[in-house]
Amino acid sequence: MFSFNRRRILDRGFLTTAILLIMAGCRHKPELDGNAIENQIIKEADIRRAFPDLQLLKEILTDVNCADSALLGKKIVLADEYHSKDTTEILLIPFQPNGKNYQSSAYSNINGRYILINPEYILDFTRKYSLNADSSFRPVLELMLLHEVGHFLLRKNGYFDKLNGTGIKLGQQRSDSEPEFMTMVKKIELSADSLAIDMVKRKLTSKTQPCLNIAMSVQLIIPGMQFMISGRRMIDRFGESNIQFLHDPSNDHPNLELRVIFMNYFLNPNDGLKQMIDDYIYERTVAPVHRQEFDPKIFNEQEKD
Numbered sequence: 001m002f003s004f005n006r007r008r009i010l011d012r013g014f015l016t017t018a019i020l021l022i023m024a025g026c027r028h029k030p031e032l033d034g035n036a037i038e039n040q041i042i043k044e045a046d047i048r049r050a051f052p053d054l055q056l057l058k059e060i061l062t063d064v065n066c067a068d069s070a071l072l073g074k075k076i077v078l079a080d081e082y083h084s085k086d087t088t089e090i091l092l093i094p095f096q097p098n099g100k101n102y103q104s105s106a107y108s109n110i111n112g113r114y115i116l117i118n119p120e121y122i123l124d125f126t127r128k129y130s131l132n133a134d135s136s137f138r139p140v141l142e143l144m145l146l147h148e149v150g151h152f153l154l155r156k157n158g159y160f161d162k163l164n165g166t167g168i169k170l171g172q173q174r175s176d177s178e179p180e181f182m183t184m185v186k187k188i189e190l191s192a193d194s195l196a197i198d199m200v201k202r203k204l205t206s207k208t209q210p211c212l213n214i215a216m217s218v219q220l221i222i223p224g225m226q227f228m229i230s231g232r233r234m235i236d237r238f239g240e241s242n243i244q245f246l247h248d249p250s251n252d253h254p255n256l257e258l259r260v261i262f263m264n265y266f267l268n269p270n271d272g273l274k275q276m277i278d279d280y281i282y283e284r285t286v287a288p289v290h291r292q293e294f295d296p297k298i299f300n301e302q303e304k305d
Contacts, residue, residue, distance in 0.1 A: 034082025038093050041114060051094035051119050054078070060142055061092065063214035066206075067142075067199045068149045076115065076145065087113070090152065092145075094119050106144050108151040108158035115148045117141070129232070129256075131224040139217035140225075146199055146218070150192030158192070177295040179288040182281070186254045193259055197266040222267055226260045233257060 042049055051057050058078065065075045074088050082091045091114040097104070105125065106117040122141050123133070130136035151158045203215035253259075258280055265273040 030083040030085035032080075032082070033084050034077070034079035034091060037082065037084050037091060037114075038079040041091075041093060041112070041116075042095065045095075045116070046098055047095040047116070048098060049094060050096040056138070057092075057094065060138060060145070063210045064142055064145045064149070066208060066210040067146060067203050067214050070202070071153060071195075071199065072149055074152070076149075084113075089113070090115060092117065096120055106148050106158065108148045110152060110155055110157050115145070117144065117148070129225050129228045130221060131228065136221050136224075139214070139221045142214050143196060143200075143218050143221070146196035146214075147192050149199070150195035151188075153195050154188065154191055156188050156192075158189075177288050177291040179286075180284040182254070182285075189253050190259065190262055193263050194266050197263050201267065219267060222260065222264050226257075226264050229257045229260055 038049065061076050061078070069075070074090050076090045076092045078092055082089055084091075093114060093116050095116050095118055097118070104116075104118055105121050106115065108115050119141065122144060123137055126137045126140045127133040130140065148158060200215045200218045203211040204219065206212045206215065254262075258277070261273060261276055261280075265277060
């Protein structure tokens, strides 16, 4: 009898051990393959990896992951920490374009679960449109990453900014009688902006230092960015009869000034900012149609018809 019970105990112990081993195997961390995935994406996109200060980037990711953790349920990591089979991870690839006539700040690929971000482009932007480039680069980069997180929350891919020539462009002049409507892709970009600001506002009362750091730093730079962008527009168009908001430079992104004003409004709602937004929408959609009645080119074409 003793022998029988002992055998049952041994058999049960063997089965328990086997089950534990199977469970441990199921919990085994997926293969670390971030570098291979990154190399493949870089090759297909015809770009090159570039970020001079990886330690700074890792610190920035700590802040961003703290700010978005409650909403997104994922974390952004660099290639040396990325597992493609782990669906809670998003791969971040800092890059530079290979072509001189191509610029983009960032791009999100939802299905591929990766974000491309161009630090050099963002630094150039920060130098032009912030009060202090040295102190503003980090929060501007964090804001742009939160915008990309917004695309993941929306489940909508981002769009590449394609500009001819070099440098950052606010917009371009077009006919005052040419309406410019808010396309669906432009609305997606504004929605991603609003989600980025929502994440910032949620963390302004946080007791976790990284979360509080990113919220306060982003909160401080946005009004300054609006001031600098509006000021540059007025200087660039000094002496002109019309110094209204610039037009959108592409079909897939609203002009930069409007986006920053929207973000400032989401962060600090007030009647003055709302009026600026309403004026922009009116000037770009309704007013141009009314002005067509007095546009000689359009009037002549109508006469011919």
